[in-house]
Amino acid sequence: MDRSRIFQLTSLLLTYPDDELLAAGDELRAAAAGVDGLESFVDWLLTTSPIEVQRHYVQTFDLRRRSGLYLTYYLHGDTRKRGMALLMLKQRYRAHGLRLADGELPDLLPIVLEFAATAGPGDGEAPLRQHRQGIELLRAALHETRTPYAMVLDVVGELLPQLTDADREALTALAFDGPPVETVGLDAVGMGPNLAPYAEVCK
Template sequence: MNRSDLFQLTSLLLTYPDEELLAAGDELRAAAAGVDELERFVQWLLTGTRTEVQRHYVQTFDLRRRSGLYLTYYLHGDTRKRGMALLMLKQRYRAHGLHLADGELPDLLPIVLEFAATVGPGAGEAPLRQHRQGIELLRAALHDARTPYALILDVICAVLPQLTGEDLAALTALASDGPPVETVGLDAVGLGPDLSPYPACGNAEVSR
């Protein structure tokens, strides 16, 4: 599977499992063929009932702050820096002809993956590299939650650049302290996921 197809498929699999997605079982199985983690995830996705997998998605991504799909939150929390990061992402997309639907935030991981698939290496994958730490924190949180969605993040991390020692130090601090807090009225963030059981992966071969 080439990088563009991988990012396109993982983008799709990280969207809400609506009726249209679940009805495309044969196409999803064919697209995931050859990548063990994605084959296993698709099998899980298509085995449960629609109600079960939709409830699981909401509980995983919408009700748990530590495993949200909005990448700028991991680095900036709800601060003014996050607003600037969102604006820069939106401008990057616009420069390459990608326009978001009303209400869509540009840091939503499926959108970031779609951009990488559409534009390709270099400029297209730059937001993924920029938010590598947030993606790794999300991956660890999904493993903590023992959700099959962790399989998708394993595949994404496997093709991203290897984490540096500086990245690992920053990850440890973010996992311990949580994202920055500036805006009043927020819930307590608490400690991030324990990263120690999940060695960072990078530059692994994806094609099977």
């Protein structure tokens, strides 16, 4: 499977598992065939009761700050820099014809993955590379809670550049210190994670 199709599939699998998604079982199995991790994840998704899958998604991504899907928070916290990063993402999307629905934030990981799938490996994957550290912290958080969603993040991580020594140092600093804090009226831009538990994971 080529990169764009993997990004498209992982984008879909990281969205809320509503009835429409769960009803597309045959299509999901076919799309995941041959991709280690995604086959196992789709099997879990389709063999677990819908109510339990939906409850698990909410508990994993909506109720745990440490595993939020909003990537800019990991690097910028609630600061003016985050607001600028969100604006730049929106402008990048518009330049490629991707329009967000009302209320959607451009740093939500499924949207970033969708953009990578549609805009290609150059400009399309740039936001994923820019937020490589946040993706790694999210992956570590999902592994700690042993959620099947960690398998999806593993697949995404395999397609991104390897972490450098500088990346690992930055990850350790983020895990110890957390993201910057600056109250600027950004309460509605997505709940961010508590990174402190992952200082050891990122070493």
